[in-house]
Each structure stands twice: as C-alpha cells, then as structure tokens.
Amino acid sequence: MRERSAETASPEGLARALEARGYLADEGLATAAFLGLEMARPLFLEGDAGVGKTALAAALAEVLGSELIRLQCYEGIDAAQALYDWDYPRQLLHLRAAEAGGAADPARLEAELYDRRFLTARPLLRALEAGTDPAAPPVLLIDEVDRADDEFDAFLLEVLSDFSISVPELGTIRAAVPPLVVLTSNRTREVHDALKRRCLYHWLPHPGFERELAIIRRRLPGAAERLAREVARAAQRLRDPDALGGELIKPPGVAESLDWTEALHRLGARHLDADRAARTLGAVAKYREDHELLRARLSELIGAAGTAP
C-alpha cells in the first residue's frame, strides 16, 4: 500500500482535493480514482466525448504533484511510438566517433551501442521510469484507446499487468513506482475484455443540471451566474431527444458547455439570448445537420432555458 497523504486517504478527501483544482468528481469517480491509487490498478473510463475523462487525469496529476504523461492512441500505433525506440542517428555518431578514436574491439563497441543512453523513451517507458516517490506516482494517460488497433490492447495488457518492459538488447526495465494509469475510451470500438479485466471500470455519464452548473461556475468564475444557469439548462435539453424534439448527431459534453459559456461571456452576455446563441452555436454543435436542427428550435430552446426554475 502507498503512503497516504491526507488528501488521498479516502475517496471524500480525494474528491475535495480534486475540487480544489477545479475538477468536480462525483462519489463514483472519486471512489474509482481512490481505488486506482490504492490498488495500483488502471482506471478504465468510458463515456461520451467531452464528459471530462481526459481532464480527470490532468487534475489527478496536479493533486499528486506528479508528472502527467500522455499517450494519444491512433490507428496503426505500434511499439516504436508507444514504448521506446533506439536513437539510430546518435548510435551512428557514436560509431563514427569510436572509429575515429581507433576503437578495435567490435564486441565491446556493439555492447556500447546498445546502452540505455541511446534508448529514446516513449510515453509508456517514460511512465515506468518517471516515478521515484511512492506517495506521488506519475499519472499515465492512455487517451482514446478505442482508436488504436485491437492488437494494441494485447500489447497494453502485457505492459500494464506487471508494469515492466523488456528490451531485448538491454533486459527488463521495471517500474520502481508504478504509475497511476488512466485509460479513456469513446466506445467507437469495444476494447478487449482481458484488458478491461485488469482495470477498474467506470462509466462517466453527462452531469446533471446542478453539477454542470457547479462545473461552469467553478471553471468560469467571471461569467454571470444567470448565464451559467441558462447555458447549463440549455445543455441539459440538448442532450435529451424528447425535450429537443429530435436527436443531435453529437450532443454537447461539459467541454462544449464550457466553451459555449466562455464564448457568450466574451461577447459580453449576461444571460442567454437568441441572437448571441445563434452566433455562438459553433461552440456547442459541430455538425451542419445539428446546426439546422438547433436554428429551427433556438428561440423555443432559449425560452425554455430562460424561464425554467
């Protein structure tokens, strides 16, 4: 078990610490993060885009006072981009320098070439080597793991199951302090069960009205209270196909609500009005079809958002 500071001694303490850094975690998320730290298990966060999966990793790194290491997944990602790569240009330079210096023993020269200093650490290896203090493990964010190929799941499983990496030329590199791993997925692809089994699974829903309002107030303290309230109310309606009378291709996440509030705030709005809402629609809806749907119902939407309690 790790040494505890007061902030990470209980789920409630962790929630308070996260809140102090501007991230409002609910009971489930705080418990998940607490257990992830305590049990040294990766957190697997699923949820729609923009609900705060990536932001959690950043906030956790801040709470722990440690480094945030990010691995963005994409189709075709492989070991050379995720783990390590040999620094060939430097190896060649070394070879030339040794040659000029008159080195004779090729076996020794080869041993020198495959030294740790010629190894370029990519995010996974960096995360294993970054930790020194057990009370402040580095936070490794493996973002959008669903975008990588499914072979990559098996590869991650191997690294995450014992936090070690074996480099054929060097031997095994083991983490002195295992990092706190946060995996996020938007669920465009089902991630392999074996990988999920290693993790604590948490589904991040869109926040309710009260929490969304609290998040907006927290992150944008300069915005008018009425504006924040009306944006939060409108965002809730945008996610509800029944209230909207049609489904959006991409309902807005909290990130979009924040963008929208900030855009309106910069325009000097103290409350949500139809004109400014239409002009800033690009902050909240990112598809042409969504724009058409929303433009047709904007006044109705704003009116409902404005008059609701």
Next chain:
Amino acid sequence: MTLRPGPAADAANRPDAPDVVAAVAGFARVLRAAGVAADAGRVQALVAALDRLGAGDARRVYWAGRLTLCAGPGDLDRYDRCFAAYFGGRALRVPPSPPRPAARRAAAALAFALPPDGAGGRAGGATARSAVSEAEVLRTADIRRLGPEQRAQLYRLLAAMAAGRPTRPSRRRAPSRRGAVDPGRTLRAALRNGGETIRLRRRSRTERPRRVVLLLDVSGSMAPYAGALLRFGYALARSHPGHTEVFSVGTRLTRLTRALGGREPDAAMAAVSAAIPDWSGGTRLGGELKEFLDRYGRRGMARGATVVVCSDGWERGDAAPLGVQMARLSRLAHRVVWCNPHRGQAGYRPLAAGMRAALPYVDTFVAGHSLAALQELATVIIGGRRA
C-alpha cells in the same frame, strides 16, 4: 447496512456470519446469473477494494462492486438491480432468457421448393440459344428462377469457385526491397563493414490473412437462395481455410464451419443440412446476432474481420434490437457487408424494417441473387472494387 445478504438470496448464498468474502462470492453468483461476467479475478479485485474502503458503508460497497465487477454500460443497469435485490432485500429479478424454438431437423429441405414460374429459367421466352448465351443466362439469372438442372450446374460452379484471400496489415515489419528505411539492420550491416553504410536496408509491414465471417439466413423467405449461399460459404471456406467462419441464422444460431470443412461438396452440404435445426423457419435476426456477438464475436471472432450477413432483412417482430446489434457488430468488425438477394430485382428499395434498421451500419450492400452477383460478393470480401 452491513454486508449481510437480504432474504432474496437463496439459502446457500447466505453466510451465518457477515463474512465479507462469502457475501461477495454469493453476490457475484447472483450477478453471473443475471448476465454480468463477474469472474473470479474481478471478485478478487472487489475483495481487495473492500479491504481498502471498508465494508460497513453501503455506498462504498456499491461503488467498489460497480467499479470492479462491471465491464460495460450494459452491465450497470443489471448491477444496480442485483445490488438492490441482494443487499436491499427486495426480490431479485433476472431478465428471462429468450425462448428456444424446438429444433427441427429437415435434411430434405435441401431440395428446395421451386416457385411456380421457375420451371424453365429461360427468361424472355426464346427457345433456341447457343451454349454461350446459355452460360450467360446461368451467370446472370436470378437463382430462384432456375430449373433443377441449371440449379445443379450452378451449385457445381459455385462449389468450384476460387475466392481470393483477404489480408490485413500486420504489426510486424519484415525486411523488404521497398518501404521505410530499417535503421536497425542498416546499422548492424554498417557494423559488419567497419562502420560504413554501403546500402540502406528497408522494411515494410507484413500481411496476415483477415478473417471472414458469413452469417447465412436460412429462414423461409431466403429458402430459394440458401443452397447457393451455403455453397458460396463452402467455396470461401475452402479457399481461405482456417480464417473463414460460417454460421446459419434463422431462428437459432448454428455454427457450420466444421460441417463445411469436408473435401466433397455434396458430403459437406449433407453434413450442413443435418446441422441446421431450423431450415425455413421464421427470422429473429436481432436476437441471433446478439447471440453471435455475445458467444463468438466479442471474444475475437468478429474483431477486425470482414463480416458478411446474407439475409433479406425480413425481421419478425420489432426491428430496433437488430439496429442495436448491428451497431455493436460495426464497432467490432473491420467491415460489414450485407448481401440481400432481393436487391438484384429491378426497382428494389430497402423497405423491410430489419433492412432499414441495419443499413446505417453496413459498409457495403450487395445483391448476391445470381452467380455473377455472388462472384461480385467474393470480390467485395477480398476488398476489391465492385465491377
């Protein structure tokens, strides 16, 4: 509340003392019965989590269990109900499993009932044709309009058809003449030549066979095409051995891969007809697709595969579940191909509710009503362009 199971748990699950491990194991059993895959590893994780959180507080027990035992949004609802039932004392409600229709074996169904107008197969009414145009008619004629002799000939042609082998890029790279520079091999070669780089070594990605999964609808409305589609499956399995999976769907999912493995096409067809319990029954495609995904697809069979569904999309009952399952399938599979023989008819529009629900998740929509159309399907499967 403490970790004492409520009265809804059966006697075997109820420990005499509020022993955490026994209560957790009992809870996991209830969850498994409700369809949540709470295996031993996850239960161990829950015990470890409760060790850290304490088992006295119901909210903490709830979250510890939910975080460790669940694996997807679909599990959460079931988990909540089981939790309330097991620890709250309310009655446990488990969703009923879908009813299983009685298995009907009908080897005789291989001899298909022909539609009344299908005796001649000479579309256009011409009486004398050369052998060449005869072959062309056979190639393009709708299979259900073929006479018995032509049908037999078509089956022979289909079974002998050589399909191509679809491939996928592998993560491995191998030495190659073209491609990106391979620094490792270049460096090692330089080392052998006293540090002099004489020739750049290159490497490129290797290729691996890509799995093909065929789901063949053998229900009543597809009966005229089922024989031809099965032979198509046979031809595919033979030219792409070890990487082809064939299932029949109708009212029950049946795996035919092994039965299709025989050398002799007619023997393989006899084995298949014995294996399919529901020749010409009604269709419940959504449910069967779900069963396929739960039992095979998610474990890896559909992952990165080209999945071909051969069906007319006539769904008995609500078509919405089919849409949900097609969405799951499209997330798992590399490509989803739908083959609907009715699409070959002039003026076809996807009006069947099942077809409409499925189409948004289909990458390629082909016909497959004639030999030519099935050859086109084979091209689509290897990732080629349609003629």
